[in-house]
Amino acid sequence: MLQTFFPLFLQLLMAGGLALTLLLGAKYLGPKRPNLIKRQVYESGMDPVGSAHQRYSVKFYLVAMIFIVFDVEVVFLYPWAVTFKDFIAAGSGLGVLAVILPFIAILAIGLLYDIKKGGLDFDS
Amino acid sequence: MDLSTAYDALGADLQATLSLWLIVLGGLIVIVWDAFRERDALIPVFAGLILVGAIVWDLFQLTAEPATAFYGLIRTGGFAAFVNLLLEVSALCTIVLSVPYLKRIGKDYAEVYGLVLFAVSGMMLLGAANNLVTIFVGLETMSICLYIMAGLVREDEGGIESALKYFLLGAFSTGFFLYGIALLFGSTGSMYLAEIGHAASTSTSAMYWSGVGLLLVGFLFKVSAVPFHMWTPDVYQGAPTTLTGFMSTASKAAAFASLILVLFYAVPYEKWTLAVAVIATITMVLGNLVALSQRNVKRMLAYSSIAHAGYVLVGIVAGSAEGYAGALYYLLVYTLMNIGAFGVLALMEWDNESGRTQSLDSLAGMGYTRPFIGVAMGVFMFSLSGFPPFGGFLGKYAVFAPAIKAGYTWLVVVGVIASMVSAYYYLRVLYVLWMKDSTDPAAMSNDKRVALTVPASSTAVIGFCAVLLLVFGVYPEFLQMAVDFFSPSAVSIAP
Amino acid sequence: MEIPVDWYLALSAILFLLGVIGVLFRRNVIIILMSIELMLNAVNISLVALSQATGDVSGQILVFFVMSVAAAEAAVGLAIVIAIFRNKLSVDVNDFNLFKH
Numbered sequence: 001m002l003q004t005f006f007p008l009f010l011q012l013l014m015a016g017g018l019a020l021t022l023l024l025g026a027k028y029l030g031p032k033r034p035n036l037i038k039r040q041v042y043e044s045g046m047d048p049v050g051s052a053h054q055r056y057s058v059k060f061y062l063v064a065m066i067f068i069v070f071d072v073e074v075v076f077l078y079p080w081a082v083t084f085k086d087f088i089a090a091g092s093g094l095g096v097l098a099v100i101l102p103f104i105a106i107l108a109i110g111l112l113y114d115i116k117k118g119g120l121d122f123d124s
Numbered sequence: 125m126d127l128s129t130a131y132d133a134l135g136a137d138l139q140a141t142l143s144l145w146l147i148v149l150g151g152l153i154v155i156v157w158d159a160f161r162e163r164d165a166l167i168p169v170f171a172g173l174i175l176v177g178a179i180v181w182d183l184f185q186l187t188a189e190p191a192t193a194f195y196g197l198i199r200t201g202g203f204a205a206f207v208n209l210l211l212e213v214s215a216l217c218t219i220v221l222s223v224p225y226l227k228r229i230g231k232d233y234a235e236v237y238g239l240v241l242f243a244v245s246g247m248m249l250l251g252a253a254n255n256l257v258t259i260f261v262g263l264e265t266m267s268i269c270l271y272i273m274a275g276l277v278r279e280d281e282g283g284i285e286s287a288l289k290y291f292l293l294g295a296f297s298t299g300f301f302l303y304g305i306a307l308l309f310g311s312t313g314s315m316y317l318a319e320i321g322h323a324a325s326t327s328t329s330a331m332y333w334s335g336v337g338l339l340l341v342g343f344l345f346k347v348s349a350v351p352f353h354m355w356t357p358d359v360y361q362g363a364p365t366t367l368t369g370f371m372s373t374a375s376k377a378a379a380f381a382s383l384i385l386v387l388f389y390a391v392p393y394e395k396w397t398l399a400v401a402v403i404a405t406i407t408m409v410l411g412n413l414v415a416l417s418q419r420n421v422k423r424m425l426a427y428s429s430i431a432h433a434g435y436v437l438v439g440i441v442a443g444s445a446e447g448y449a450g451a452l453y454y455l456l457v458y459t460l461m462n463i464g465a466f467g468v469l470a471l472m473e474w475d476n477e478s479g480r481t482q483s484l485d486s487l488a489g490m491g492y493t494r495p496f497i498g499v500a501m502g503v504f505m506f507s508l509s510g511f512p513p514f515g516g517f518l519g520k521y522a523v524f525a526p527a528i529k530a531g532y533t534w535l536v537v538v539g540v541i542a543s544m545v546s547a548y549y550y551l552r553v554l555y556v557l558w559m560k561d562s563t564d565p566a567a568m569s570n571d572k573r574v575a576l577t578v579p580a581s582s583t584a585v586i587g588f589c590a591v592l593l594l595v596f597g598v599y600p601e602f603l604q605m606a607v608d609f610f611s612p613s614a615v616s617i618a619p
Numbered sequence: 620m621e622i623p624v625d626w627y628l629a630l631s632a633i634l635f636l637l638g639v640i641g642v643l644f645r646r647n648v649i650i651i652l653m654s655i656e657l658m659l660n661a662v663n664i665s666l667v668a669l670s671q672a673t674g675d676v677s678g679q680i681l682v683f684f685v686m687s688v689a690a691a692e693a694a695v696g697l698a699i700v701i702a703i704f705r706n707k708l709s710v711d712v713n714d715f716n717l718f719k720h
Contacts, residue, residue: 264688291696292652
């Protein structure tokens with residue numbers, strides 16, 4: 001019983017050890033030149049103190065929208081990918097690959113349109 | 125796993141549904157084209173040519189044997205080709221009418237034509253669906269494109285407000301529709317319409333009937349039948365006029381075609397008819413009565429389109445081959461009348477708010493300045509109110525006669541009285557166009573009148589619709605053809 | 620231990636109802652959007668459970684489509700909300716009453 005979990009323990013040990021080594025290494029080996037911004041609580045670039053109801057750029061929405069649309073398309077690739085191996089074994093891998101290409105091409109058209117229309121242009 | 129038979133089937137299926145793929149491909153090309161050459165004037169021409177190609181293909185498919193493609197997901201042949209043709213003609217007219225209109229209101233985005241093509245592809249899926257999954261995908265492809273179209277004039281508060289209203293209520297009804305699909309699937313164990321109907325013919329459960337009820341709510345919302353109509357007037361009034369014509373015709377036709385298929389294949393006849401008959405009654409009565417008091421033409425036509433959904437439902441209530449065919453035929457005629465009427469309105473609009481604030485009286489005397497569109501509007505209005513010899517008359521006959529045969533005389537009496545009432549507000553449009561004095565304070569001033577040009581392309585489309593209405597009013601061959609779609613030999617296709 | 624399908628259906632119905640209540644009674648457009656998403660995903664639970672119970676995968680396939688449709692709807696819905704916010708500086712549905720007569 002315990003034997004089956006041995007790899008898991010090993011994994012935990014390695015993960016914990018790596019994190020500990022890196023943290024301690026940074027603490028004792030790295031140079032320290034603290035300033036005000038560095039000493040702030042990390043909040044992904046936002047101001048950590050103040051009203052939570054501040055407005056932020058509408059660009060975030062744009063990226064979020066594009067993200068959900070492209071992200072969700074993966075669900076269609078997933079069942080295809082799961083069965084792909086069986087088709088390769090049966091010798092019809094290329095044909096099944098050809099079936100998914102139009103789907104990818106349509107997604108690529110969407111991305112192309114997005115880039116051309118400046119949807120990913122964050123500075124404008 | 126040997127795939128050669130699958131590839132053979134794929135080739136045949138692609139061929140049978142070629143018009144659909146042509147339109148999808150056309151839409152994709154439009155999007156790429158616009159990404160590289162923004163607002164290119166050739167894009168609408170290209171989109172129109174794609175639709176012409178699809179129309180030609182579907183004309184040939186009209187006589188093809190009814191069958192299914194893609195493992196029974198979608199129908200091909202007669203019924204599907206008829207619905208496809210209707211949708212493609214509606215889209216083609218919309219594109220031709222939209223080019224000058226959108227340019228005038230400064231919204232000549234080429235994406236509109238891509239959206240029209242994508243919406244049509246969704247409608248074609250919906251109108252020929254043989255499976256609940258196909259219905260859902262088609263319905264949503266269509267709806268999402270229409271939400272964007274409604275909000276095209278996003279600087280105008282009316283336009284964007286109508287888009288929001290359409291979107292929120294549309295998505296809300298999608299939820300019910302989807303729940304209905306889930307319950308139907310759970311109670312019968314299949315997504316195929318014919319298999320659902322087969323399972324329901326032996327025994328039906330409460331779960332099955334809740335599913336049918338929720339599905340009906342979703343459909344009745346899309347065709348804007350009372351009491352699910354509340355979005356229609358606001359959306360039709362706020363959306364760009366030519367696109368309103370598209371929404372009010374093609375999306376309704378596709379939803380009705382799908383509703384006919386669902387009721388015909390998946391639901392035992394006796395059980396739902398009374399409920400639908402009641403909805404048809406209140407739809408006809410309320411739509412026509414509220415239309416009487418409207419001062420804005422677009423709003424009036426929105427209520428009129430609610431009333432027309434009621435007439436189509438009368439044909440569906442009849443439940444016979446003639447009744448369903450009558451409903452299909454009515455949709456064809458209604459599409460021509462409404463596209464034409466909204467096309468005429470688009471030509472006479474100058475408030476830069478999609479005609480939202482323009483009253484009917486402001487069009488006083490327009491018949492004399494623009495005699496051609498005045499006469500065409502006369503054809504559309506007479507046809508909408510059901511006067512012979514126009515298509516609207518034969519359409520009404522085609523839905524009312526089977527209902528009498530099925531024993532719904534009271535429903536037809538209500539329908540006839542309602543259409544007599546409707547004559548009042550349709551003919552008032554003609555009264556304003558031809559008989560009202562153009563010196564009326566609300567009327568358009570002379571310089572604005574001169575500024576409104578009537579492009580030859582719009583004239584051609586409006587003339588085309590008017591002529592076809594006359595043809596359909598005299599030759600009932602198309603009606604007979606639609607009846608054959610429901611003949612015993614045509615309906616017995618395996619899923 | 621196998622959980623009977625009825626429990627999934629009950630959970631799905633409750634979540635769906637919560638979504639409906641959210642749409643009907645909340646006035647903030649963003650929250651209405653979230654409630655609609657909740658409705659769609661509640662149905663997804665039903666579909667997956669029924670698919671498992673009937674042994675037909677088409678219910679699960681529909682779930683894939685529902686997920687992508689929900690994403691597309693959310694994208695279009697957010698775009699419309701942004702446009703209307705720029706116009707009226709509000710996301711309260713009570714402020715959108717141009718068509719009331």
